[in-house]
Amino acid sequence: MKLQSLNTPAALIDVERMTRNIERMQHRLNALGVSFRPHVKTTKCDQVVQAQVDAGARGITVSTLKEAEQFFTSGVRDIVYAVGMAPVKLPQALSLRRQGCALKIVADSIVCAQAIVTFGREHQEKFEVWIEVDVDGHRSGIEPEDGLLLTVASTLVEGGMQLGGVIAHAGSSYDYDTHEGLVRIAEQERSRSVRAAQRIREAGMPCDVVSIGSTPTAMAATHLDGVTEVRAGVYVMLDLVMHNVGVNQTSEIALSVLTTVIGHQRAKGWAIVDAGWMAMSRDRGTQRQKQDFGYGLVCAEDGEVVGDYVMSGANQEHGIISQKGTPDYDIEARFPIGTRLRILPNHACATGAQHPVYHAIAADGSVETWPRFYGW
Amino acid sequence: MKLQSLNTPAALIDVERMTRNIERMQHRLNALGVSFRPHVKTTKCDQVVQAQVDAGARGITVSTLKEAEQFFTSGVRDIVYAVGMAPVKLPQALSLRRQGCALKIVADSIVCAQAIVTFGREHQEKFEVWIEVDVDGHRSGIEPEDGLLLTVASTLVEGGMQLGGVIAHAGSSYDYDTHEGLVRIAEQERSRSVRAAQRIREAGMPCDVVSIGSTPTAMAATHLDGVTEVRAGVYVMLDLVMHNVGVNQTSEIALSVLTTVIGHQRAKGWAIVDAGWMAMSRDRGTQRQKQDFGYGLVCAEDGEVVGDYVMSGANQEHGIISQKGTPDYDIEARFPIGTRLRILPNHACATGAQHPVYHAIAADGSVETWPRFYGW
Known part of the structure; x- marks a missing residue:
C-alpha cells in the first residue's frame, strides 16, 4: 500500500512527526x-x-x-x-x-x-x-x-x-x-x-x-x-489550535486529511474537494484565535504547506479551498481536478474521531492501516 | 431494553416523531x-x-x-x-x-x-x-x-x-x-x-x-x-438549525442525545453532564442564527423541553448545562447528580455521525438498537 493508492478522504499519520512529538514530551517530562x-x-x-x-x-x-x-x-x-x-x-x-x-x-x-x-x-x-x-x-x-x-x-x-x-x-x-x-x-x-x-x-x-x-x-x-x-x-498529533497557542509549528503536525480536488468555481477562486466537515469535523477552534484557518490548512500531497490556502467552507462531503485574503483566480491551474492535497486540522482529537482508521505513513513511504474505535 | 437502562451518552430516535416527519414530507411531495x-x-x-x-x-x-x-x-x-x-x-x-x-x-x-x-x-x-x-x-x-x-x-x-x-x-x-x-x-x-x-x-x-x-x-x-x-x-430527524430556519417546532425533532448529570458548579449555575462534543458533534450551526442554542437544547428524560436550559459549553466528554440569560443558582436542586436529560441537537446529520448506533424508542417505550455506519 502506498500513499498514492489511498482512497480519499483519508486520515493520515506522519509516523516520523508522531514519533518526534512523543519523544519530545517524554524527554521533557523525564527532565x-x-x-x-x-x-x-x-x-x-x-x-x-x-x-x-x-x-x-x-x-x-x-x-x-x-x-x-x-x-x-x-x-x-x-x-x-x-x-x-x-x-x-x-x-x-x-x-x-x-x-x-x-x-x-x-x-x-x-x-x-x-x-x-x-x-x-x-x-x-x-x-x-x-x-x-x-x-x-x-x-x-x-x-x-x-x-x-x-x-x-x-x-x-x-x-x-x-x-x-x-x-x-x-x-x-x-x-x-x-x-x-x-x-x-x-x-x-x-x-x-x-x-x-x-x-x-x-x-x-x-x-x-x-x-x-x-x-x-x-x-x-x-x-x-x-x-x-x-x-x-x-x-x-498536534494541530492548528496548538499552533496558534504557540505550542508547535505547522511542520510538526502529524495528522492530516488526504483529499482530492473534484471541481472549481473559477470566478470565486474556489477549488472544491471531496473532504467536507465529515472528514475534518465541525471543529472551528481557530475561529477565535489569532489566525483563523477555516476548516484547515492546505498542504501538497507530500505534506508540505503550499502557499496560503485554507478550507474556507465545508459541507458534509464537500470542502471549499481558497486563498486567504485575495481570491486566486488561477486556482484551477494550480490545483486541477484530481490533485491530491493534505489538510492540516484545527483539532486533532475531533478530526481523528471522524475516521474508522488512520493510514500511518512511514519514512520510507510505506502505509499501514491503524484502526481506531469510537462510541461509548 | 428500556430507555431507563441505556448507558449514556446515547443517540435516541423518537420513532413516532420520525414516522410523522417521513409521512409529512412524502405527502407533501406526492401532492x-x-x-x-x-x-x-x-x-x-x-x-x-x-x-x-x-x-x-x-x-x-x-x-x-x-x-x-x-x-x-x-x-x-x-x-x-x-x-x-x-x-x-x-x-x-x-x-x-x-x-x-x-x-x-x-x-x-x-x-x-x-x-x-x-x-x-x-x-x-x-x-x-x-x-x-x-x-x-x-x-x-x-x-x-x-x-x-x-x-x-x-x-x-x-x-x-x-x-x-x-x-x-x-x-x-x-x-x-x-x-x-x-x-x-x-x-x-x-x-x-x-x-x-x-x-x-x-x-x-x-x-x-x-x-x-x-x-x-x-x-x-x-x-x-x-x-x-x-x-x-x-x-x-429535524434539528435546531431547521427550527431557526422555520421548518419545524422543537417538539418535532426526532433525534436527541441522552446524558447523565455528573456534577455542578453551583456558583456559576452550571450542571456538568457526560455528553460533550464527542456525543453532540462540534456543530455550532445555531451560532449565527436568531436563537443560539449552544451545543443543544435541554429536555427531560421523556423528551419534553424543560425551561430554558442549553448546553452552553462542551469539551470532549463533558457538557456544561446552564440557563440562558440569568444563571440558575438552584441548578443542583433542579438537576441533581444522576439526573438523565435529553439534548436536542443543532444539526442531526453531524450529531448522528458521532454514534455507532441509534437507540430507537417506540411509542410503547420499547427500545431497539439501529446500527449506523461511517467512514469512506
Whole structure:
C-alpha cells in the first residue's frame, strides 16, 4: 500500500512527526522529574498508544470507560478515567477492576463520593478515587481552598475507599497565545493542585498522586515541584489550535486529511474537494484565535504547506479551498481536478474521531492501516 | 431494553416523531406531483432508510460511494451519488453498476465529463451522468446560462454516456428564516434547474430528470412545475438549525442525545453532564442564527423541553448545562447528580455521525438498537 493508492478522504499519520512529538514530551517530562500518563482520547488507537508506552509512558488517561475496556484488553493495566464518575457507571468500573485493571475513578462532589462508598461497600470493592481540583474555573472540580475538598476526602476515606490523590486540568490554557501567559497558567495549575494535596495531607489523609496537565501547560511549565505525574493528549498529533497557542509549528503536525480536488468555481477562486466537515469535523477552534484557518490548512500531497490556502467552507462531503485574503483566480491551474492535497486540522482529537482508521505513513513511504474505535 | 437502562451518552430516535416527519414530507411531495429521493447521509441507517422507502421514496441519494455500496447491499437499486465524481473513484462506481446498481454519477466540468467518457469507453460502460447546476452560488455546479453547461452535456452525449438529467441543491436555503425568503429561494432553485434542463433539451440532447432539493426548499415550494424529483435529508430527524430556519417546532425533532448529570458548579449555575462534543458533534450551526442554542437544547428524560436550559459549553466528554440569560443558582436542586436529560441537537446529520448506533424508542417505550455506519 502506498500513499498514492489511498482512497480519499483519508486520515493520515506522519509516523516520523508522531514519533518526534512523543519523544519530545517524554524527554521533557523525564527532565522535569514526573511520570507521564498520556490521554488516549486523542487517537483511540492501539498502535499510537503502544508507541507512547514504549517511549516511557506510565499508564494512560481515558475519557470513556469504553477506552478503558479496549486498552485494558490490549494490555494496559494502569488507567485513570478522568471524567467525574456517574453513579450509574459504577458496575462497569467494578467489572474492570475485578478483571485486574488498576482503574482509578474521579469524584468532585459529596453525592458522587457517597455513591462510590455505598456501591463499593456493597460489593466489597475498595475503589481508588482521585479528587478533581478546579485550578482555573474551566469546567469541573473543587477549588483548593473550598471546605468541600476535605468533606469529599473524608467521605471517601471514612467510607473505606482508597483516596489516591488529586487530579486537575487547566483547560483554559488553550485560551493563551504568549509564552508568559502559558508559563503563568502552568504554574497556576501546578500550585493549586499541590495546595489541594497539601490540605488533604494536613488533615491526616493520604494523597500520594498529584496529577495535572494539558498539552500547553506541559510544554510551558518551568518546574513541577510537588507534582507526581502529568497528563496530555493532543501533543502526540498536534494541530492548528496548538499552533496558534504557540505550542508547535505547522511542520510538526502529524495528522492530516488526504483529499482530492473534484471541481472549481473559477470566478470565486474556489477549488472544491471531496473532504467536507465529515472528514475534518465541525471543529472551528481557530475561529477565535489569532489566525483563523477555516476548516484547515492546505498542504501538497507530500505534506508540505503550499502557499496560503485554507478550507474556507465545508459541507458534509464537500470542502471549499481558497486563498486567504485575495481570491486566486488561477486556482484551477494550480490545483486541477484530481490533485491530491493534505489538510492540516484545527483539532486533532475531533478530526481523528471522524475516521474508522488512520493510514500511518512511514519514512520510507510505506502505509499501514491503524484502526481506531469510537462510541461509548 | 428500556430507555431507563441505556448507558449514556446515547443517540435516541423518537420513532413516532420520525414516522410523522417521513409521512409529512412524502405527502407533501406526492401532492406537488414529484418523486421523492431522500438523502440518506443524515442517518446512514438501514432501518431509517427502510421506513423512508416503505413510505413511498423512489430511490435514494448518497454522499459517499460507501453509502451506495451499503444500501445497495441492503436492497436499494436506484442511487444517486450527489458529489462531483472524482475520476479516481470511477472503478468503484463501475463495480457497483456491474453488480446491478442503477448508480447515477454527477459532473460539473469538462475535465470530469471527459474522464467519465474515457473510463466508460475503456470499460464499455454507459454511465448515467447528471449535470450539477449552480442555483445559488452556494458550492458546486454550472450556472444555467453558462456556455459550459452545453459543452459538458455534449461531451457526455457525444462520448456515448447517458445524460440522465440535471441536479441542484439550494444549500443557501439554510441562511433564511422567513416564509417569504424560503418561498423565494425554493422558486429560484426550481426555475434555474428547469431552465438548465430546457437549454439542454433545446440543444437536442436528452434531460429526463430535473432533481432539486433541500429540506427548507422542499417544505416551502408552492409549485414544482418542470421538476421530476426532490431530494432532502435532514427532514427525517429535524434539528435546531431547521427550527431557526422555520421548518419545524422543537417538539418535532426526532433525534436527541441522552446524558447523565455528573456534577455542578453551583456558583456559576452550571450542571456538568457526560455528553460533550464527542456525543453532540462540534456543530455550532445555531451560532449565527436568531436563537443560539449552544451545543443543544435541554429536555427531560421523556423528551419534553424543560425551561430554558442549553448546553452552553462542551469539551470532549463533558457538557456544561446552564440557563440562558440569568444563571440558575438552584441548578443542583433542579438537576441533581444522576439526573438523565435529553439534548436536542443543532444539526442531526453531524450529531448522528458521532454514534455507532441509534437507540430507537417506540411509542410503547420499547427500545431497539439501529446500527449506523461511517467512514469512506
